[in-house]
Amino acid sequence: MLNEQTTAAPRDCGDCPIRHRAVCARCEADELKRLDELKYYRSFEAGQTVIWSGDHMEFVGSVVTGIATLTQTMEDGRTQMVGLLLPSDFVGRPGRDAAAYNVVAITDMVMCCFRKKPFEQMMNETPHIAQRLLEMTLDELDAAREWMLVLGRKTAREKIASLMAIIARRDATLNLAGIDKPIVFDLPLTREAMSDYLGLTLETVSRQISALKKDGVIHLQGKRHVTVPDFERLLEEAGDDSDGGMLA
Amino acid sequence: MLNEQTTAAPRDCGDCPIRHRAVCARCEADELKRLDELKYYRSFEAGQTVIWSGDHMEFVGSVVTGIATLTQTMEDGRTQMVGLLLPSDFVGRPGRDAAAYNVVAITDMVMCCFRKKPFEQMMNETPHIAQRLLEMTLDELDAAREWMLVLGRKTAREKIASLMAIIARRDATLNLAGIDKPIVFDLPLTREAMSDYLGLTLETVSRQISALKKDGVIHLQGKRHVTVPDFERLLEEAGDDSDGGMLA
């Protein structure tokens, strides 16, 4: 069990990489100052569990760097990922004491944390935080519903293509890469994590990735480095024929 | 195409059956009065489409009576239900113009509606509405994530049992029936709607319901009237072994 948590070097909110996307995004200077005094950083190593489902939660916070997963498990071990936490995503639910899910860092990760009580109090006093949290929660709900379609109705091949498309899209917007250019990214997830995401076995994930590669939908260098030569083609494979009818 | 929409008789917020559960639950008297002036009722017949995905949404609102579904479809017709709207549930997303899902009334239904613009303005001015909406959205997100486990990892039999458990639980809390008593309810959904909920075919739904009946987990009178003699047994079948370890 790795239980070490180093407190990362403090950082000014002004320099924060997630300043304009996180729960604090709408805060005014004075509000930000109050948050600044409340906040503390925590670091987690890849593989380390941040919170166990059912545990008492003393803090809420935002992912600053790194990636984490939100998972639910049944007693017999079956596991379903229910959230993928990227930088700026929020962890914890104000007004709830016990964690509902397991949170696991899958890369090294830094979080910006607040003790729950003071954060809740501040939420009641400053509407800008609650407003932003509502917006983020609505976005997460949309993402969860999109995901439900993937889990309930898509084939294994479509599921893999959908996952690649999600990661590709995120990377494309992040790197400001134009469309039409081949998209290149590294898979942040192991085959097993992908299977937990998609409700498949890791063997099926492996087979379908191989199949998409064989069919030229994606190219692989090593196990994780992916090139998408034609994003439209990938979307077709994902069943997201979202060209929207450009032609009459 | 049934496109008639009768405007239901106006009703006072004080008598409203969803007064203390809907988005207006936390409003003070003066806030409620403002909402009262904004609101209007709309009625929908069973089977009628309330909103098509992609349509411009001129209103948001709450389900007052009846049930509706939120569904997503792929071009080839595959359909996944992503939400089940019960009385007090909210429809529409403030700040968004186009509907993201199909909303279909599955029983006769009455909604309490607000034109989107005035509602959004009021949300900005009165934090009580936004607070309640955040709470409701967080609950919906939890429900969606629970549902993702069902869709991704449960067998057909477990899916059916899970659905029965959800409906049974809702009915039990609603009717204040004690546990231990046999739970009795009517399925609000057709076999097809259940299949869209659970990511199955309607034939599989029918077969698994028959199987649960044969094994005595549920009793059926007619196609829709269900009796659950032993709720714990149902939870076991659902894979939700949530006895939580009452015994050392």
Place this chain on the structure above:
DNA sequence: CGTTTGGTTGATGGTTATCAAGTCTGGTGG
């Protein structure tokens, strides 16, 4: 009555899970 809608049941095949080897890669220690 014929028709429609919702539901059940049966036969069959396909997709994906399961069980089982085996490969590749990076890291560690001799």
Place this chain on the structure above:
DNA sequence: CCACCAGACTTGATAACCATCAACCAAACG
């Protein structure tokens, strides 16, 4: 430097589960 090892991944054989196609039933309805 190389042997070894562990973890991540791939591939194959088989079988289970569920989808598909099809026939049929019952109630509601015009």
